Amino acid sequence: MLDPKIDLETKKHRKKAKGYLDNPQKTEGLLKKAILKAKNNKGTLGDAWEKLQLFFDLVQAYSKGEYRKVSPTTILIIIGAILYFVSPLDVVPDFLVGVGILDDAAVISLTLKKLSTEINEFKKWKQSVPIPTEKSPLE
Numbered sequence: 368m369l370d371p372k373i374d375l376e377t378k379k380h381r382k383k384a385k386g387y388l389d390n391p392q393k394t395e396g397l398l399k400k401a402i403l404k405a406k407n408n409k410g411t412l413g414d415a416w417e418k419l420q421l422f423f424d425l426v427q428a429y430s431k432g433e434y435r436k437v438s439p440t441t442i443l444i445i446i447g448a449i450l451y452f453v454s455p456l457d458v459v460p461d462f463l464v465g466v467g468i469l470d471d472a473a474v475i476s477l478t479l480k481k482l483s484t485e486i487n488e489f490k491k492w493k494q495s496v497p498i499p500t501e502k503s504p505l506e
Contacts, residue, residue, distance in 0.1 A: 380454070381447030388439060388446070394430040397446070398423055400453045415472035418479045422449060425489045434492060441485050448478040 387394045405412065405419050412419065422445050428434035429442050452471045479486055 380450035381443055383450055384443045384446035388443060391430045394426060394446070397449060397453065398427060401449050404453055412472050412475075415475040418475050419452070421479070421486055421490060422475070424493060425486070428489070428493075434489060436488060436492065437485050441482055444478060444482060448474050 387397060401419075402423060405416065405423075409416055425434070425437065426442060426445055426449065429437060451474050
């Protein structure tokens, strides 16, 4: 079970997530913030780094309408976890260098564990989709 404080915080962020569900521009802004924070904390995130990348990819694919084989509730939970991740003032504030990101990593890991079936299905889908190649401007 989650620490009660973390559980309360994630529920707050899940409520905020509803404003992102059908707003691709707002979602893209959130993802940009989250990706920047993730890159800046890659070493501290450890195993949560790869999980977070899956979350970003899933939310982006859902937002663009490319992948819809996931429930809106799952997307809300993931967006809530991303909102928790980008929030500088959560259970362990991010300004506490070294430990401030640990609660974020824990929320990411627990969210993935809770949604593992749908995340694994997305991962399979993602691996089966051909990577688009960009045409040369000279073609």
